[in-house]
Amino acid sequence: MSSSNKRPPPTKLELIKIKRSLIVAKSVYKILEDKRDVLLKRIDEMIDEAGQARTDMSEPLHNAYRSLFNAYLTLGSNKLESIAHTTPSHLDIDVNVKVIVDVRIPTITITEKKLGLNYGFADSNSNLDQATKMMRLVLPQILKAAEYENAILSLARELEKTQRLINALEYVIMPDHAESIKFISSILEEREREDFTRLKHVKKVIQSR
Helix, strand or coil: CCCCCCCCCCCHHHHHHHHHHHHHHHHHHHHHHHHHHHHHHHHHHHHHHHHHHHHHHHHHHHHHHHHHHHHHHHHCHHHHHHHHCCCCCCCCEEEEEEEECCEEEEEEEECCCCCCCCCCHHHCCHHHHHHHHHHHHHHHHHHHHHHHHHHHHHHHHHHHHHHHHHHHHHHHHHHHHHHHHHHHHHHHHHHHHHHHHHHHHHHHHHHHC
């Protein structure tokens, strides 16, 4: 009996239809299993890549903050905040999309452009210069790490969706089809036996006459 407790019509046409549906369901199940395996592999790879990206940016970012802290100590908070206001309020970036296992993943790249210091040397010191340089160097690495982590989340959502479909096929749809096939087949076989019995009886009656 199907999960909806509704018996399918016990006809040969319906039996053929359900058998075909079961074949399709098994094919889709195999495709989804393959997709799930690829997603799991790519997620594992992305986790390693995200870890490496975080490792790569850790030391430069630490050095940048250390230089910034030293600049804060030597220049003072008011001076540093005044210089900070001269920093451009936006970055030029290129946003593209790559597809990984049917999942669209945005990629962000900072437009390559040589930028000079946006403050005068008389207003700063070597600590601030170093902090500015290190921040500009580490920013693409920060974006790359964020890109990996966003990709992992997107792939994980797709994996969850794929697993739900696999479960629906494995535990609901395919068992329902198999049970319907069994039900219809048993009804048709019983009808064939009844028809055969009737034919034998008719044959005997005809022969006795």
